[in-house]
Amino acid sequence: xxxxxLHPGLFGISLGLISLSGTWKxxxxxxxxxxxxxxxxxxxxxxxxxxxxxxxxxxxxxxxxKSFKNSFYHPVQxxxxxxxxxxxxxxxxxxxxxxxxxxxxxxAITVIALTFQLITAWKMVEMLSSGKMPxxxxxxxxxxxxxxxxxxxxxxxxxxxxxxxxxxxWGMGVGAWALLEMRILSHLFKGPLPExxxxxxxxxxxxxxxxxxxxxxxxxxxxxxxxxxxxxxxxGPILAVLTRWKAWTSIPFSFGFWSFSFPVAATASCIxxxxxxxxWPKEVAVIAISLAxxxxxxxALRTLIQLIQGNLLPKAS
Numbered sequence: 001x002x003x004x005x006l007h008p009g010l011f012g013i014s015l016g017l018i019s020l021s022g023t024w025k026x027x028x029x030x031x032x033x034x035x036x037x038x039x040x041x042x043x044x045x046x047x048x049x050x051x052x053x054x055x056x057x058x059x060x061x062x063x064x065x066k067s068f069k070n071s072f073y074h075p076v077q078x079x080x081x082x083x084x085x086x087x088x089x090x091x092x093x094x095x096x097x098x099x100x101x102x103x104x105x106x107x108a109i110t111v112i113a114l115t116f117q118l119i120t121a122w123k124m125v126e127m128l129s130s131g132k133m134p135x136x137x138x139x140x141x142x143x144x145x146x147x148x149x150x151x152x153x154x155x156x157x158x159x160x161x162x163x164x165x166x167x168x169x170w171g172m173g174v175g176a177w178a179l180l181e182m183r184i185l186s187h188l189f190k191g192p193l194p195e196x197x198x199x200x201x202x203x204x205x206x207x208x209x210x211x212x213x214x215x216x217x218x219x220x221x222x223x224x225x226x227x228x229x230x231x232x233x234x235x236g237p238i239l240a241v242l243t244r245w246k247a248w249t250s251i252p253f254s255f256g257f258w259s260f261s262f263p264v265a266a267t268a269s270c271i272x273x274x275x276x277x278x279x280w281p282k283e284v285a286v287i288a289i290s291l292a293x294x295x296x297x298x299x300a301l302r303t304l305i306q307l308i309q310g311n312l313l314p315k316a317s
Contacts, residue, residue: 003060004067005313009200009256010053011083013303016261017046018090020296023265025094026272027289032282043094050087057084075127075137076197082120082145085113086152093155093217103160110156117153121145128183136194138187140203140259146176147207148262151214158217170214177207188240192247199256201248205241205263208234212270224278231270238267253302255312261296268292 021042028039061068071077088109096106124145127133133142150173158166184204192198212230216222241248271288274280306312 002313003056004064005315006053006056006060007255007314008057008071008077008080008083009258011050011080011087012258012261013255013300014046014050014053015083015087015090016258016265016296016299017042017049018087018094019262019265019269020292021046022090022094023269023272023289023292026269026276027285030272030276030282030285032286043091046087047091050084050091054084073123075124075133076139076141076200078120079124079141079144080200082117082149085117085120086144086148088113089117089149089152089156093152093159096156096159106160110160113156114153117145117149121149135187137197138184139193139197139200140184140188141197141200142184143177143180143203143207147173147180148210149173150176151207151210154214155217163218166214166218170211170218173207173214174211177211181207185240188244192244195251197256198248198251199254200259201241201244202257202259202261202263205234205237205260206266208237209263209266209270213266213273216273222277224274227270227274227277231267231274234267234270238263253306255303255306258299258303261299264292264295 021039024039024042027033028035057068072081092106092110092113099106124142128142150169150171154166154168154170154173156166157163157169187193188201188204193201208230212227212234215226215230268288268291272285275282275285303312
């Protein structure tokens with residue numbers, strides 16, 4: 001059954017689509033092009049993938065609890081489970097401001113997402129702090145439970161009116177990033193990651209850009225100088241990943257490469273914010289949104305081809 005072969009990394013697809021919808025939302029504020037429905041189409045597609053995968057994993061929990069537990073307690077796959085609540089929290093951050101009539105439902109979903117985020121973060125930190133994490137499995141995927149969880153969680157709480165708790169989660173996310181960065185980078189500099197987890201390297205590019213976007217959400221009047229500092233910090237991890245392109249392009253395509261989608265969309269959003277707040281030409285924003293859309297569109301096309309060919313999910317062991 002394909003249910004047994006479901007991989008939590010698939011939630012990277014929903015996160016990538018939802019994040020790109022947020023990028024298009026920022027781009028539309030520049031009023032460069034006609035008001036196109038791209039933002040809504042991407043958001044709907046991302047939420048559809050998110051809900052569908054969540055239901056499929058609930059079925060997996062029921063019909064094959066042993067396989068589910070093996071994935072959940074695996075150092076890398078268990079961390080990637082956090083992509084589900086991160087996708088949910090990002091969707092809330094984008095959806096909530098214009099749908100106050102659904103306030104109670106949105107709060108309930110936020111609490112559930114944050115609770116699951118906490119469970120995955122606790123499990124990962126416990127493995128790292130107790131020495132249970134195998135050295136060869138220390139990968140940027142470990143960021144997902146605590147770093148994007150805190151940063152995107154801060155966006156979501158701010159969107160539903162709990163800005164104070166949003167500041168708290170933003171601080172926790174930045175602190176966790178600082179603590180994990182030293183551990184993860186030291187392993188990345190030792191050589192290529194093992195092939196089965198090499199595609200997760202894209203996550204390394206996310207924290208600085210996402211942290212900047214959270215700061216913008218919490219402090220809407222933040223000056224362009226601060227946004228540029230965020231972009232400057234983000235450029236380091238981006239260059240570190242790009243210089244290793246031979247390693248991660250030498251492996252076959254898989255859904256794991258969606259790890260690049262969230263960072264690409266977040267970086268493009270930061271560039272658009274810099275254009276909007278500063279004196280950068282609007283053509284810079286056009287280039288940023290075009291590159292982000294082309295990259296994520298390429299990932300979507302390759303994923304669709306694999307789905308049609310029946311090669312999307314890992315082979316049964």
